[in-house]
Amino acid sequence: MAAMAGSVLLAFLMIFTILSSSVSSLSLNYYDKTCPNFESAVTNAVKKAMKNDRTVPAAILRMHFHDCFIRGDLKGCDASVLLKSTKKNVAEKDGPPNVSLHAFYVIDHAKEAVEKMCPGVVSCADILALAARDAVALSGGPNWAVPKGRKDGRISKASETRQLPAPVFNISQLQQSFSQRGLSLEDLVALSGGHTLGFAHCSSFQNRIHNFSATVDVDSTLSPSFAANLRRICPLQNKAKNAGSTMDSTTFGFDNVYYKMLLGGKSIFSSDQALLTNPKAKALVQKFAASEAEFGKAFAASMVKMSSLTGGQEVRLDCKVVR
Structure with missing residues (x-):
């Protein structure tokens, strides 16, 4: 590391x-x-x-x-x-x-x-x-x-x-959202790797595990066992406010497991799965899944690029209120 x-x-x-x-x-x-x-x-x-x-x-x-x-x-x-x-x-x-x-x-x-x-x-x-x-x-x-x-x-x-960008976005919507901010397809795939950390509430992925379409209940791109686990955690009539799933299996570690799970049909959001619908994006997913070092370099570069978009006017003394 x-x-x-x-x-x-x-x-x-x-x-x-x-x-x-x-x-x-x-x-x-x-x-x-x-x-x-x-x-x-x-x-x-x-x-x-x-x-x-x-x-x-x-x-x-x-x-x-x-x-x-x-x-x-x-x-x-x-x-x-x-x-x-x-x-x-x-x-x-x-x-x-x-x-x-x-x-x-x-x-x-x-x-x-x-x-x-x-x-x-x-x-x-x-x-x-x-x-x-x-x-x-x-x-x-x-x-x-x-x-x-x-x-x-x-x-x-x-x-x-x-x-x-919403968790239900398709690849075209994601690319449009990122390009409007001067970010490329590689930036999109690299920054999506930030999903290696965190937790998703049921509401953000219910569309994939219940009533996916008029004829199919579960998104077929999901691993059957993974989908079954998500359905157990998030039943259709779920009333648990904080129910949901971690974004990958190494919940608190920043690594490339997100990409490995994505390739294995174990992504959480539709927007994650969308990365595999574009040949260039899929190739990047495979690249980052194969090399944590390559992912690390790409993620750092994309973070610098994204965070350099700025246009403020002041230095606040209290971050919660305008000076």
Whole structure:
């Protein structure tokens, strides 16, 4: 794993040289003079939270993704997902796809620690991007240098969470969603690997295990034994609010098992299975299933690319409210 992390860091430096020309506002040394040691405070906040709650890495990674994908072509990763609702506005975190997001306190604790070191300097958006990197690395996944300099946005609307790619999307819908944010098919397949962490509620995959079509009850692309287990966990008349399934068999480890399970008919979402309906995407799935190192490099590069979409205006003192 250490060797993979090292190769990822080297690969990143080459990727960033190319990427930085189009994202001039971000820099690896953005805070070198104004807050040189703040990253350790973010890492410590993530580590501490993980000791008490093993679901924190998946929560932070998902939070970062959801932040970046709202109006990704205009504002992207601007910490708008952290803003709380007001009497006049329902914020992103209260939109339907985001109501299950949690662990916001981790970012708040990291921000508090950073503010003690360098008041009013480091944005919440940068802290969230770094926390997502730490969540992956501390779960056994790749490590990478995060370009910094994002600003925090002032706009957060629950209505805009409809822009997030849904678990029922087909490959065309997924490609359109990612391409609108400047992300390629390889980015789509690599970032889907983030599903190696986390938990899916029954409602997000019921369409595959009950009343799949007018003539078939269960999606035939699912392994019969896997589908039977999902149906046991999530019966048709399921009333258990928190029932569901982990995304892969290594629940808390960041690895390439997601791709192996996908090829074995053991994916959770329709959007996961959709990757196998495109020849180029399927070839990438096979590549990542065969090599954890290749997946790690691709995931790190795609995370840098995705998180470099930014358009905020300020540095919040409190991540929950506009300054």
